[in-house]
Amino acid sequence: MTLKRIADVVVIGAGIQGCSIAYNIAKSGLRNVVVLEKDTICSGSTGRCGAGIRAQWGTEMNCRFGLAAIEKFERLQEELGMDCGLHQGGYLVVAYRDSEFERLKESMRLQNSLGINTRVVSYAEAREICPGLSAEDAVGFTFHDRDGHADPFLTTFAYMEAARRLGVKFLRFTEVKAIKAVAGRVKGVKTNRGDFDAPVVVNAAGGYAQQVAKMAGVEIPNFSERHEILITEPVEPGVCPPMLISFSGNFYIQQRPNGSMIGGCSPEGHPQDYGLGTSWNFLESMSRTFVKLLPRTRGIRVARQWSGLYNMTPDCQPILCESDDLKGFFLSCGYSGHGFMFGPISGELLAQQILGQKPTIPIGMLHYKRFERGELLVEPAVV
């Protein structure tokens, strides 16, 4: 195969961000887009994530992103032509401390003011939403019925297939080794399969975003944490209809449409060594959480455990901007564990900015210079 070496846009990374950005650029008519992926499509953080989608956030920016993304997900199958596994069973947020419940209610008022219909529910109502829930030690719950989860693999492949139909090229096993620049403008990339020249290069490298930024001479404060997760064998539906989540309890549990249950938690911090190992402590700790919250899961078997990288920023909100230091170099990274759910909207917004249009949600606040200026937008609601 002869590779096309000159493109309008080169996107680094074929996770949800890279695929969504490439699709949205091509949809607007700029078809000569190349996506470079060092492994296979959806092999990084997207394919390892907990799959949740929610609008229950603590900052205005995340609420706007969350709601806009839910609206996208609700129409995604129609737009992309592939089932993305959307399930809207809501997010049932569990608070175990009074101060935490107060903060959830404060976030709820913010969400309500932005058109997100989150409400406080009693324990009795929580047990109607999630039959079999055992949370006598909780002090309160909030619920938003349009939250839920989707299939990260199918969603990413749906974007890739739709982008391909518009002429976007995807190159797997192609690792970027250097960013080419002349006089403060990006010129392309060097890879293990030769050079690709383009006036626009997008860093959508997920857990490796800070390494790619460094190649461009751009300093970002991102770091990658390992988070663990497990999945059970499939069981009958209805064991956990909503996504159960707690920020102080430090867990999330959901049931996939095929019946298997997914759960993640953080028993002992998050190593930052880029490793993707798994631990016994997690397996034991997560299993305790499962049987305590949902006693009827006792007899369900764990099928697999794995881990993935959260690309973190100091305020747990993403970087979505063009670099000031290197013109034509764009960044979409630092999603701090919620990149999958924001992918449909962040990809559209960055595509608008790349094409010189005004993003439909202002993203100026998501520039990485906010960290230097001390203008952090700290998001409290992260597991």
Add this chain to the structure above:
Amino acid sequence: MAEKDEEIIICRCEEVTLGEIREWINKGYETFDELKRVLRVGMGPCQGRGCREIILRELSAKTGRPVSEIHPGTFRPPSKPVKLSLLAEIGDE
């Protein structure tokens, strides 16, 4: 005969047929991991003990590369399914 072959269930955990596997290989999903992500082969309780060899042979037939050179995907712990109650109570003993 060929049509019958296409209907054979290769991944019994997720009920994926030979026809579906061939269809996605032909669409360019030429690694075990990508087939796993799009069809869930190897993601069930047996983690591909039944289907992996057959799928690797199909990938070999399509790509012309010997099975020994095709990445077989990742086996993850636990090596066989274990009850949540058992894992939760181990620390109590």
